[in-house]
Amino acid sequence: KSKNKKARLKSRVDFTKIDPSLLPTVIIVGRPNVGKSALFNRLIRRREALVYNTPDDHVTRDIREGIAKLGDLRFKVLDSAGLETEATSGTILSRTTEMTGHVLARTQLAILLIDVRDGLQPLDLEVGKWMRKHASNIHTIVAMNKSESLDERGLVTAAAGEAHSLGFGDPIAISAETGLGMAELYETLRPLLEDYALQLPNDMKCEENGLVEVGKNPESKVPLQLAIVGRPNVGKSTLLNTLLQEERVLVGPESGLTRDSIRAKFQFEDRTIYLVDTAGWLHRSGQEKGPSSLSIVQTRKNLMRAHVVALVLDGEEIARKKSSMKHDEVIIARQAVEEGRALVVIVNKMDLLRGKQNSMLYEKVLKVVPEEIQTLIPQITGIPVLFISALEGRGRIEVMRQVVDAYQKWCSRLSTARLNRWLRKVMSRHSWKDQATQPKIKYFTQVKARPPTFVAFLTGGIPIRIMQRSIPRKTATNSSSNNNKNSSSKVHMKL
Numbered sequence: 001k002s003k004n005k006k007a008r009l010k011s012r013v014d015f016t017k018i019d020p021s022l023l024p025t026v027i028i029v030g031r032p033n034v035g036k037s038a039l040f041n042r043l044i045r046r047r048e049a050l051v052y053n054t055p056d057d058h059v060t061r062d063i064r065e066g067i068a069k070l071g072d073l074r075f076k077v078l079d080s081a082g083l084e085t086e087a088t089s090g091t092i093l094s095r096t097t098e099m100t101g102h103v104l105a106r107t108q109l110a111i112l113l114i115d116v117r118d119g120l121q122p123l124d125l126e127v128g129k130w131m132r133k134h135a136s137n138i139h140t141i142v143a144m145n146k147s148e149s150l151d152e153r154g155l156v157t158a159a160a161g162e163a164h165s166l167g168f169g170d171p172i173a174i175s176a177e178t179g180l181g182m183a184e185l186y187e188t189l190r191p192l193l194e195d196y197a198l199q200l201p202n203d204m205k206c207e208e209n210g211l212v213e214v215g216k217n218p219e220s221k222v223p224l225q226l227a228i229v230g231r232p233n234v235g236k237s238t239l240l241n242t243l244l245q246e247e248r249v250l251v252g253p254e255s256g257l258t259r260d261s262i263r264a265k266f267q268f269e270d271r272t273i274y275l276v277d278t279a280g281w282l283h284r285s286g287q288e289k290g291p292s293s294l295s296i297v298q299t300r301k302n303l304m305r306a307h308v309v310a311l312v313l314d315g316e317e318i319a320r321k322k323s324s325m326k327h328d329e330v331i332i333a334r335q336a337v338e339e340g341r342a343l344v345v346i347v348n349k350m351d352l353l354r355g356k357q358n359s360m361l362y363e364k365v366l367k368v369v370p371e372e373i374q375t376l377i378p379q380i381t382g383i384p385v386l387f388i389s390a391l392e393g394r395g396r397i398e399v400m401r402q403v404v405d406a407y408q409k410w411c412s413r414l415s416t417a418r419l420n421r422w423l424r425k426v427m428s429r430h431s432w433k434d435q436a437t438q439p440k441i442k443y444f445t446q447v448k449a450r451p452p453t454f455v456a457f458l459t460g461g462i463p464i465r466i467m468q469r470s471i472p473r474k475t476a477t478n479s480s481s482n483n484n485k486n487s488s489s490k491v492h493m494k495l
C-alpha cells in the first residue's frame, strides 16, 4: 500500500495541464437548502457557470456546470438542484431520475451535502438511498455543511455520527459560506480525482511534470532546457562552444514553430541538454555585435522556454566598476526567478584578473557578486555563482554540474511532513504584532515540481499559491504570490 502511495506521490497529476473537457466530474447532491449552490459557487468562484439543462415548470432550479478550482485541483462540478428528492412529489422524483440519468453517466464523484444544524433528516437518508440505487458506480463522499460556528461543535460531532449511517464513510465538516474545511475537501478529493484523471485517453501519458502527449517527449528523462543569457561580449558564444565541444548538433526548427526554436543539443553525463535559442550566437561569430545592452524582450522569451537560466557576467568589467550587475542584468535575473526558473550566475573572464597585481580585484569580484545578488534578489538565498574563464575552456564540467544541480532542485519534491515541520518552526519563531493578523496555516503541501510549487490553506480555507523558485540544499527562501485580494495572507518564508 505504501508503495502505491509513493508511486502516486511521484507522479502527481497536474490538473492544470488537462484539457478541461477531459477533467473528472463531481456532482453536488443533497436535499434543498443544505447549501449546494453555495458550495458550487465557492468552488467555481467568480468563473462562469454553464446552465446546460433548464427543466420546465415546477423544478425550481437548473443544473449548473462549472470548472472548480480547489488549490491546484481542477474538476468539473455540477450543482444538482434537479436531483432533489421531494418525498412529497413523486413527479419531481421521477422526472429527476430521467433527467439525471445521462448526467450521472458522465460523473465520477458525488459530494452528498447535509446540514449540520438540522442533523440527519429523513430526506437526507432518501437522497442517500437514491444515490445508492441510481448512482452505485459513483464514489460518494459526505460533507456536513454550515459547520463554521464553534457553537456548532457539538452538533458537528453528533451529525458526524449520524452521517455514518448514510453508508458513505467518514463525513467531512465544511462551510460553503466561510470556506472552512476546504483543505479537508481537497485532501479527500485529490487521490480520488487523480485515479480518474489517470485513466487517460491513449495519446496522453503522465510524466513527472504533468500530462504530455505521447510522442512529444521520446526520452524517458525530460531533456533539460538551458538558456544562456547575458549582455553582448560577456562571453556567451565562447562558453557555448566550450559546452558543446564537438558534440554540437543543431536541431529544429520544429514543424509549426518559428526559427526561434532552433536549439543546440548535447549530452552531459547521462543527460540530454537543449540550449535554448542559441542559433543567433552560433552564426554570429566574428560579426559586428549589436548594442551593448541586453534585449529584455528577446531574453525573456528565451527564459520562458528554459528550465535553467545561466546569466553570464563579465568579471573583468565588474572588477573595475563599483557595482557588479547592470540594470538590465538585474531585470533578467529577477525575471528568471519570478518566472520560476532555476538561476545560475556565471562570472566570466576571470583569467584577466589573475596575477599578483590583480589579486585585490580578483578577491573583490569573488566577494561582491554573491553579496549583490543576495541584496538584489532577497527572496532566494544560495543562488549559485560560478567564476570561470570560458576562453580557457575549462569551466565545462563545473558549469554543467551546477546547471544540473539547479535543475534537480527545480524538480525536487519535499514531503508534506517535512514541510509542515519546517513551517511550524518558522511560525513559532515569528512574532506578530497583532494576533488577529497572524496567518494560521492549516495545511501546507507541495503540489508540483518544476518549479516546486506549494499550496497553503489558511484559516478560512483560502488557498494561496507559494512558488519556491529554487531550493538550495540547506537554505532557501520562499516567497508567495497571492491572487486573493486579502494581501495580509501573503507569507514570506525561509527554508
Ligand code: GDP
Pocket: 030, 031, 032, 033, 034, 035, 036, 037, 038, 039, 081, 145, 146, 147, 148, 174, 175, 176, 177, 178
Ligand atoms: P441548496 O438549495 O442546497 O442549493 O442551498 P443554497 O446554496 O441555496 O443554500 C441554502 C441556504 O443556506 C442559503 O440561505 C445559504 O446562504 C445558506 N448556507 C449555505 N451554506 C452555508 C454555510 O456554510 N453556512 C451557513 N450558515 N449558511 C449556509
Ligand code: GDP
Pocket: 230, 231, 232, 233, 234, 235, 236, 237, 238, 239, 281, 289, 348, 349, 350, 351, 352, 388, 389, 390, 391, 392
Ligand atoms: P558574447 O557576445 O556574449 O557571445 O561574447 P563572445 O563569446 O563573443 O565573447 C566576446 C569577447 O570576449 C571575445 O573576444 C572573446 O574572445 C572574449 N572572451 C570570452 N570569454 C572570455 C574569457 O573567459 N576570458 C577572456 N580573456 N576573454 C573572453
